[in-house]
Amino acid sequence: MKYDYLIVGAGPFGAIFAYEAMKCNKTCLVIDKRDHVGGNIYTEQVEGINVHKYGAHIFHTNDKEVWDYVNRFATFNRYTNSPVANFNGEMYNLPFNMNTFYRLWGVSDPTEAEKIIEKQRVQYDEPQNLEEQALSLVGRDIYEKLIKGYTEKQWGRACKDLPAFIIKRLPVRFTWDNNYFNDQYQGIPVGGYTPIIEKLLEGSEVRLNTDYFAQREYFDGIATKTVYTGMLDEFYGYQFGPLEYRTLHFESDILDQPNFQGNAVVNYTDQATPFTRIIEHKHFEFGTQPKTVVTREYSKEYQPGDEPYYPVNNQKNNASYLSYKELADKEEGVIFGGRLAEYKYYDMWQIVRNSLDTARKELNKL
Known part of the structure; x- marks a missing residue:
């Protein structure tokens, strides 16, 4: 045929x-x-x-x-989608919004948060790498706690060795909105x-x-x-x-408990934690099952035989x-x-x- x-x-x-x-x-x-x-x-x-x-x-x-x-x-x-970031046990909302800034600096006034970010921003004529790009956009606190470790684990390279265009922009909101995406649907x-x-x-x-x-x-x-x-x-x-390419490695466990982390996605943004995030799948569909399934996600260099991702x-x-x-x-x-x-x-x-x-x-x- x-x-x-x-x-x-x-x-x-x-x-x-x-x-x-x-x-x-x-x-x-x-x-x-x-x-x-x-x-x-x-x-x-x-x-x-x-x-x-x-x-x-x-x-x-x-x-x-x-x-x-x-x-x-x-x-x-x-x-x-309302992911949470775990930095050495400190929990922060993503994307960067007033909940994040309140946790970082104790500010509840959007104007105060803007002033802190503006003060921390580093001016470059033209950022030469991802670190300079991030510092020019959001300043040192956000970069050090919520970007640097996660990004270096994700790409297997120091932020200074990554091109600036990877983060042409970073979502910063001066509202109390944890919705990661702005899309209508x-x-x-x-x-x-x-x-x-x-x-x-x-x-x-x-x-x-x-x-x-x-x-x-x-x-x-x-x-x-x-x-x-x-x-x-x-x-x-x-x-x-x-x-x-970069590829991913997954380790999943079935846990004999109804709830492990209370959120579908938690990113681990410190460098000491080897995985980039933990996914708890039942929360995608508001599950009430007596057990839960969690997956730790590791980023690594692609080798022949792996699944190419990024x-x-x-x-x-x-x-x-x-x-x-x-x-x-x-x-x-x-x-x-x-x-x-x-x-x-x-x-x-x-x-x-x-x-x-x-x-x-x-x-x-x-």
């Missing part, structure tokens, strides 16, 4: 493309090297709790069409993300535990076009060198990516999409938008 589309990757980009193609009566074969669909938004049930297997995923957007689209496949709850799908992907893939043939590169010649011959969502450098045999968008990697992209742009039978194929970190709503736009552009041609 010859398929209209071979879709490499059963994550959200591939699943949405498959759904849109199926609506146009196109045949799709979706393959994924993992043993499940959903990519990094995969959720699995443990003790009746929907566990975010690859880290916390909170859906948020200002794009009404995107919000209406995902709500076709699930009911979203009213979860509001926000929530978690009741029942987890996996059922959404399963509904999107209905009607498509899906093969799991299937590595495209192990049978590339075969797969290239069984479809008119390929939608590729994997690593762009791997697609081209790393000919311009491997693109660098592109290291420095000058060297971006130059290599542009060389790969030049090849990709010349491909007539391959459509590239998603965070790995585009070497860019995306929020979930952006993946939905990009996949929808890509599918519509492609299908309107036919």
Whole structure:
């Protein structure tokens, strides 16, 4: 059988493309090297709790069409992302707001908080690294307690060795609002993300535990076009060198207690704590189960065989990516999409938008 589309990757980009193609009566074969669909938004049930297997995923957007689209496949709850930071046992609200400033300095007047930040800010003609950028934006107290340790653990590099553009801006609010996102729409799908992907893939043939590169010649011959969502450098045999990533390591525990930390996400911003954050999954869906599941998240350098998460968008990697992209742009039978194929970190709503736009552009041609 010859398929209209071979879709490499059963994550959200591939699943949405498959759904849109199926609506146009196109045949799709979706393959994924993992043993499940959903990519990094995969959720699995443990003790009746929907566990975010690859880290916390909170859906948020200002794009009404995107919000209406995902709500076709699930009911979203009213979860509001309000993470907390733990610095050597001191607890602070995120993003930086009046609750944070009251905890730091005992001030309840927004004007007083502004004055303290302004006094602590360091003036640079042009910040040369992340540390200088942060100090110029929020001053020393916030930088030392809430940015430095977390960022250095996340990237595995000193803030002085990280480019300034990583934090072009930092959210500072002089209100008592702990809502991390400003988007109009926000929530978690009741029942987890996996059922959404399963509904999107209905009607498509899906093969799991299937590595495209192990049978590339075969797969290239069984479809008119390929939608590729994997690593762009791997697609081209790393000919311009491997693109660098940070990856994550997770350690999860089932605890025989109803509540461990009282919040879905707690960031550990001191340098002594080896993990970056603890996720308590039941709080995403206001769970009342007798047990709880917690996950400690560690950031580390990507090695072959790991799951690539965050592109290291420095000058060297971006130059290599542009060389790969030049090849990709010349491909007539391959459509590239998603965070790995585009070497860019995306929020979930952006993946939905990009996949929808890509599918519509492609299908309107036919």
